[in-house]
Amino acid sequence: MLRGGSGTLTSQLKRKDDRVILHFDYDCFYAAVFEAENPALKSLPLAVQQKQIVVTCNYEARRRGLRKLQLITEAKRVCPDAVIVLGEDLTKFRDASKALYNFLRAFAWSDRAERLGFDEVWLDVTDLIDYNVQMLNQNDLTNSFFQLSSTDPTLGFLFDASTYAGSVFPFKTATDSDAELASDEMLSTRLRLGSHLAFHIRLQMEEQYGYTATVGISTTKLVSKLVGNVNKPKNQTTLVPPYDGIDANTSNILAFLDPHDIGRIPGIGFKLAQKIREYVLSRPAQFDAGLVYGGTKEHITVGQCRQLPGLDVALLDKILAGTGTPHGIGAKVLGLLHGIDATEVSQARNVPKQISIEDSYLRLDTIKELLTQLHSLSERLITRMRIDLTESLDPPTPAQGVEQVQGLSDDKWKWLAHPPTLRLTTRPRLPLNADGTRQRSFKRISRSTATPSFIFSQTDTTEMLAERLVKESLLPLFRKLHPEKSGWNLSLLNVAVTGMADEGKGGAGRDIGAMFKTAPVREEDLLGPTSSGDSATDEEEQIVATVQDDAEVDTWEDQDDESTEIDDRCPLCGASIPVFARLAHERFHSADNAQGGTTMYVKE
DNA sequence: ACGAAATAG
DNA sequence: CGTTCTATTTCGT
Numbered sequence: 017m018l019r020g021g022s023g024t025l026t027s028q029l030k031r032k033d034d035r036v037i038l039h040f041d042y043d044c045f046y047a048a049v050f051e052a053e054n055p056a057l058k059s060l061p062l063a064v065q066q067k068q069i070v071v072t073c074n075y076e077a078r079r080r081g082l083r084k085l086q087l088i089t090e091a092k093r094v095c096p097d098a099v100i101v102l103g104e105d106l107t108k109f110r111d112a113s114k115a116l117y118n119f120l121r122a123f124a125w126s127d128r129a130e131r132l133g134f135d136e137v138w139l140d141v142t143d144l145i146d147y148n149v150q151m152l153n154q155n156d157l158t159n160s161f162f163q164l165s166s167t168d169p170t171l172g173f174l175f176d177a178s179t180y181a182g183s184v185f186p187f188k189t190a191t192d193s194d195a196e197l198a199s200d201e202m203l204s205t206r207l208r209l210g211s212h213l214a215f216h217i218r219l220q221m222e223e224q225y226g227y228t229a230t231v232g233i234s235t236t237k238l239v240s241k242l243v244g245n246v247n248k249p250k251n252q253t254t255l256v257p258p259y260d261g262i263d264a265n266t267s268n269i270l271a272f273l274d275p276h277d278i279g280r281i282p283g284i285g286f287k288l289a290q291k292i293r294e295y296v297l298s299r300p301a302q303f304d305a306g307l308v309y310g311g312t313k314e315h316i317t318v319g320q321c322r323q324l325p326g327l328d329v330a331l332l333d334k335i336l337a338g339t340g341t342p343h344g345i346g347a348k349v350l351g352l353l354h355g356i357d358a359t360e361v362s363q364a365r366n367v368p369k370q371i372s373i374e375d376s377y378l379r380l381d382t383i384k385e386l387l388t389q390l391h392s393l394s395e396r397l398i399t400r401m402r403i404d405l406t407e408s409l410d411p412p413t414p415a416q417g418v419e420q421v422q423g424l425s426d427d428k429w430k431w432l433a434h435p436p437t438l439r440l441t442t443r444p445r446l447p448l449n450a451d452g453t454r455q456r457s458f459k460r461i462s463r464s465t466a467t468p469s470f471i472f473s474q475t476d477t478t479e480m481l482a483e484r485l486v487k488e489s490l491l492p493l494f495r496k497l498h499p500e501k502s503g504w505n506l507s508l509l510n511v512a513v514t515g516m517a518d519e520g521k522g523g524a525g526r527d528i529g530a531m532f533k534t535a536p537v538r539e540e541d542l543l544g545p546t547s548s549g550d551s552a553t554d555e556e557e558q559i560v561a562t563v564q565d566d567a568e569v570d571t572w573e574d575q576d577d578e579s580t581e582i583d584d585r586c587p588l589c590g591a592s593i594p595v596f597a598r599l600a601h602e603r604f605h606s607a608d609n610a611q612g613g614t615t616m617y618v619k620e
Numbered sequence: 621a622c623g624a625a626a627t628a629g
Numbered sequence: 630c631g632t633t634c635t636a637t638t639t640c641g642t
Contacts, residue, residue, distance in 0.1 A: 067633080085632085106634085133629040133636085285627045340625060340640055362637095370636060378630050437621085456631095462623060507630085515621095 028329050028347065029354050031260050033203055036145045036210040037138055037361060038217075039232040039240035040120060043249035045135035046103050047074040049112045052226045061095055064103035071103060075249060109134050116227060121364050123164070123217055128361040130237075138237055140361040145209050152177055152205070162212060173216050180208050181215035182231075182252035185243055185272055199258035207233060211254040218252065235259070238357035239269060241282055259355075264319065269355035274319030281318065281352050288336055288349065292321060295335045322353045365518050367405055367433045372512030373397045374441070381505040390490050393511045394482035398471060401513065402478070405433045422474075431472055435513035438485075439464040440493040443508035460508070463496045465489060467513055 042048060046064040051057045051074065061077035063070045070086045081094040091098060103109070113134040120137050121129040125147075128140035148162055160177040163169060175181070188196075196204055214231045222228050231252035232244025239255055246253040261267030264274050273281075279289040293301035293316045301314050321327070333346030342348070351357060373396045380386060402422040409428040422429045441462040448454050468489055471481050490511065498504040 067631085069632080136629075282628075287626065342626090342639060368636070369638095372635060374634060376630075376633065439623090460624080464622065508633095510634090512635095 023328070023330075025328050026262075028350060029356055031356055032358065033200075033235040033259050035140055035142045035235050036206050036233070037140050037142075037235060037237060037240045038210060038214050039237070039244050040137045040139070040217075040229045041231070041241075041244055041248075042116065042135040043228045043230060044072045044074050045113075046072045046109055047077075048227050049109055050101050050103075052112065053108075055226070057099060061098040063091055063098050063100045065100050066102075066104050070100075073098075106134075112227075116221065116225060119221065119225065120217065123213070124361075124364075125166075127364045129364040130362045136241075138240065138361045141210065141213060144213065145206050148209050149202075149205055162209070162216065173212075175212040175216075177205070177208060177212070180254050180256070181211040182254065183247040184211075184254045184256050185246050186256075186268060188256065196257050200260070203235075203257050203259065207235075207254055207256060211252065214252050214254075218250075236355070236357040237359050237361060238282060238352060239272070239355050242276065242280070243272060267355075270319075270322070273353070273355050274317060274322065276318045278316050278318055278321055278353075283352055283357075284349065288345075289316075291336050291338075292316065292349075296320060296324065318353055367516050367518060369516050370512060370514040371397065371400050371404060371435075371516075372439075372441075372510055372514075373400065374508060374510035376443075376508045377506060379445075379505060380507070380509070381502075386494070386506075386509075387486060387491075389509055390486045390494075390511070391482050393509060394485045394490065395478045397511050397513065398478040398481050398485075401435075401471070405431055405435070405516065407432050429474070431519075433516040433519050434472060435467050436515045437464050437513065438467040438489055438493075439510075439512045439514055440490055440497065441508070441510035441512070442494075442497055442506050444498075445505045445507045460510070461497055462510075463493045464514075465493055 047062050061080045063073040063077050063082055065088055068088050070091050072084055073082045077098055082091050117131050117137055120139055124139045124141055125143045126140055130138045151163055152160060157178040158176045160175050161172055162175050163172045165171040210233045214233050218229055228250040230244050230248040232240040233254040234240040234243055243253050243255045255268060255272055258267060259269050264271040278284055278292055290301050293314055296316050329346040329350055332349050336345050373393045406422040406429050409430055439462050441460050443460050446455050446457050
């Protein structure tokens with residue numbers, strides 16, 4: 017690294033706002049799942065119980081004083097007529113989450129659709145947005161049509177492209193609007209379209225599935241996630257430009273982020289936050305000793321950190337240093353403090369990378385009980401594998417209402433992935449000290465081995481397979497972890513299969529036809545190496561693109577100077593089209609797009 | 621590849 | 630019992 021020019025703060029930070037990213041957060045998801053199966057619950061105060069606490073509750077319940085993470089006894093005292101349902105079996109939540117994810121995924125032409133937990137999803141809708149920006153008629157923005165498909169022009173919705181749908185940050189006045197457009201008109205247009213797309217998706221999600229969501233709209237994963245929180249539930253917030261000012265007065269990104277506690281920034285977890293606080297305070301940061309989790313802390317804001325004297329990559333690297341801290345952490349965190357986050361929304365996957373089942377115990381110190389627990393965990397693991405890693409091979413049963421666990425019927429099915437690794441994790445309870453006290457520890461230890469192929473049997477019962485798995489694989493792993501004949505005492509067991517790859521991808525299982533159907537043509541795709549768009553880990557599959565005879569393809573900038581008041585001009589060919597013929601004309605171009613071109617296979 | 625740790629919901 | 634359980638990513642070896 018050179019000193020001088022290349023070491024300055026501004027040279028270390030470079031905004032790149034060429035994406036449109038939506039972040040969905042389903043409103044009180046667990047409660048919503050119960051409401052979806054029993055809509056009568058919607059008007060009642062509803063709380064979902066796990067162990068002795070309310071894990072979530074609907075907004076009627078919150079209105080009556082119930083809170084997340086409240087003790088059940090407290091909840092009953094505050095609101096005696098609350099409906100309290102047990103939510104310890106996660107199956108239905110997982111199923112609903114998967115269904116909603118697949119619904120949302122269909123809107124991302126890039127198939128960049130990333131789930132976080134059960135109730136959050138990011139969509140990178142850049143290509144869909146850019147396609148629609150090209151389609152805009154600048155002379156009649158208020159009567160725009162959003163194309164959800166590049167091949168079926170009837171698929172979409174009417175919208176007003178001159179305004180944002182839903183809420184915006186910051187609250188806007190008419191004069192702000194001019195400043196915004198002057199700052200970056202293209203970015204504003206794209207975000208407006210993003211806001212209308214988000215609005216449409218929210219409506220469809222409620223109509224088709226009965227779920228409401230809170231959405232954030234911006235250009236990065238970081239900001240889209242955070243800005244959604246500004247208006248909730250059942251709402252959305254777009255962070256409007258300007259994005260690239262140098263301080264909170266000129267950049268809405270900085271104005272938005274500055275009041276946030278650093279610990280609220282995704283990517284700055286407990287450890288990093290404590291280190292930053294310690295530096296800012298010039299002493300160790302304390303956290304509330306009373307409660308361990310959600311632990312209270314000293315309030316250090318992004319704005320405070322951002323304005324630290326001498327703050328740059330090198331300083332942050334020094335502040336955050338330690339064994340195991342990620343390389344480049346200084347640059348990463350400096351970016352986050354400025355609302356810069358180049359992280360890509362990851363490609364949708366057909367299977368998870370890992371499945372693990374665990375349980376915790378007060379005391380687990382006998383072989384007999386160990387075998388019982390390992391067996392139980394193994395059965396649950398194999399059941400989950402048969403749900404999440406298999407696919408039915410019977411094509412002529414399209415809409416079968418209820419999914420069934422593979423292995424219990426005569427249906428033909430196949431494995432979608434064969435996890436190569438089996439792992440056993442334990443959490444030992446530390447031995448008693450001399451004074452009779454015992455220090456708590458949450459340290460885990462693990463050993464892994466090759467997954468035995470018998471667990472992929474399609475004929476044996478989970479019971480038989482679990483029996484064999486314990487005897488042949490898990491017990492040997494356990495002996496590696498705990499060689500002593502006795503004396504161990506565990507507070508946790510975890511059994512996992514890991515390393516799953518999307519085996520269907522790029523090969524037989526992948527529906528190339530579907531990609532062809534929805535992928536728009538973009539000239540950038542055909543020219544350079546699109547700066548890779550990264551995804552370094554995934555081997556790239558074949559990309560199908562269409563090449564148009566470009567003879568008379570114009571871009572919308574070229575034409576449309578003056579247009580008549582009565583007719584619209586086609587944004588593609590400039591022809592004057594009466595309103596009633598508009599859809600048909602758009603269909604003409606789409607057909608041209610899909611069929612008139614040459615199919616080209618690009619191998620990376 | 622393996623095992624630990626950090627992060628997140 | 631006390632945050633539990635689950636998943637992803639990254640580091641060091």
